[in-house]
Amino acid sequence: MTRRPIPASFVPAPVTNSRTANITSEDSGPTVGVEEEFFLVAPTADRLTESNDLVVTSARQLGARIDYELKRIQIEVDTPVCRTATDLRAHILAGRAAAAAVALQHRMGVLASGASPTVQRLAAVTDLARYRTMADRYGRLVAEQEVCGCHVHVGVADPEIAIQVCNHVRLWLPILLASTANSPLHRGHDTGYASWRSIIAGRWPCSGPPPRFTSAAHYDTVVAMMIDSGNILDVGMVYWDVRPSAHLPTVEVRVSDVPASADETILLATIVRALVATCERQVRAGVPAPPVTDEVLRAAYLCAAREGATGRAIDVFTGRTTTARHAFRGLLRYIRPQLEDTGDYRRTLKMSAKVFDRGTGAVLQRRAFERRHDTADVVDALTRQFVAEPWTHTLSGGTRQAPDAHPSRSTNA
Numbered sequence: 001m002t003r004r005p006i007p008a009s010f011v012p013a014p015v016t017n018s019r020t021a022n023i024t025s026e027d028s029g030p031t032v033g034v035e036e037e038f039f040l041v042a043p044t045a046d047r048l049t050e051s052n053d054l055v056v057t058s059a060r061q062l063g064a065r066i067d068y069e070l071k072r073i074q075i076e077v078d079t080p081v082c083r084t085a086t087d088l089r090a091h092i093l094a095g096r097a098a099a100a101a102v103a104l105q106h107r108m109g110v111l112a113s114g115a116s117p118t119v120q121r122l123a124a125v126t127d128l129a130r131y132r133t134m135a136d137r138y139g140r141l142v143a144e145q146e147v148c149g150c151h152v153h154v155g156v157a158d159p160e161i162a163i164q165v166c167n168h169v170r171l172w173l174p175i176l177l178a179s180t181a182n183s184p185l186h187r188g189h190d191t192g193y194a195s196w197r198s199i200i201a202g203r204w205p206c207s208g209p210p211p212r213f214t215s216a217a218h219y220d221t222v223v224a225m226m227i228d229s230g231n232i233l234d235v236g237m238v239y240w241d242v243r244p245s246a247h248l249p250t251v252e253v254r255v256s257d258v259p260a261s262a263d264e265t266i267l268l269a270t271i272v273r274a275l276v277a278t279c280e281r282q283v284r285a286g287v288p289a290p291p292v293t294d295e296v297l298r299a300a301y302l303c304a305a306r307e308g309a310t311g312r313a314i315d316v317f318t319g320r321t322t323t324a325r326h327a328f329r330g331l332l333r334y335i336r337p338q339l340e341d342t343g344d345y346r347r348t349l350k351m352s353a354k355v356f357d358r359g360t361g362a363v364l365q366r367r368a369f370e371r372r373h374d375t376a377d378v379v380d381a382l383t384r385q386f387v388a389e390p391w392t393h394t395l396s397g398g399t400r401q402a403p404d405a406h407p408s409r410s411t412n413a
Helices: 052-062 085-105 129-138 159-178 196-201 216-228 262-284 294-310 324-341 345-358 361-372 375-386
Strands: 032-041 066-068 074-078 109-111 149-155 242-244 250-257 312-315 320-323 392-395 398-401
Touching (some): 052 066, 052 085, 066 085, 074 085, 109 375, 149 262, 159 216, 159 242, 159 324, 196 250, 196 294, 250 262, 262 324, 262 345, 294 312, 294 345, 294 361, 312 324
Antiparallel strands (some): 032 074, 032 109, 032 149, 149 250, 392 398
């Protein structure tokens, strides 16, 4: 097979402090884990289906890592803790394949989209005590919270270091959002945004880019105030797009729409892992996060949500307008030493170039919708992309070929 060269315009300029790439990911780099949220779609492909109880129950019987999400139309698929890029890729592929297979057993498909493109009434919350309490307490905010994201956990054990790492990472959140945008359609309409999920999710008190915190104690004080005032239920409702995890020794980056393809999720996780590791190195070297005002960061967020990977972006360090591709190249320059340490640099360049040349899920959705303005075409395009890679997965000890993601195209349906 002929190897496609990386476009010269995409390759970042070399950095003078880059290390050699002789260290493998088995020998360096923090641990990483990924959580992907998905919608469940009916066999007719014209609506989502409130059947996550069937999928989760079947998945648990098979040992698959699939869990409930806020709404009954959603599931969450998690990887275990991964130490190498190879493990990470294998678990992301296996998780998606398992979700598609289990859903197919119940004549459903799995949809990777940040917001629902289909036209239907708002779904019921999942029948768990926590979700019922949230619905009672926060009303319409919960009722309209039908979004799917992708969360990447990277190991950072020290709470004080984790807070300072978040201060560094928050400056790169807009370009991470732009490069994963996958929710231009919402309830049958083009929103005019590449990531409408980020607009919906941004209405919560603890959402979007977090403030700059001076210490772990400062962070705890602000969160405690949010809980005491009733703005959030508990630490699990801290929805800032980068945060110290409430239950794991990790920094959690949760800015992204769920990507349309497994390759895009793998790319995101690889980049976030390298970003967190780079920022931790900066923190331990005593380098403070550059001073960026909340106004500039907010403007960069809104630009990223609207324009996605194919349009304009705001360089938060200069306040000037640039392109998303150029901003992404700046991110790659920043994390290149870490990517080279783990042997992931060349692979990341190739995958990144592919995403920016082809477009993210936002481009895929719009192209499908523009043909007939029928959301079933969007569902069809997304479910095909969901299992586009020829992987296999293991369920209950056996290896099987991944099925077509939507039952309307399956010979077993």
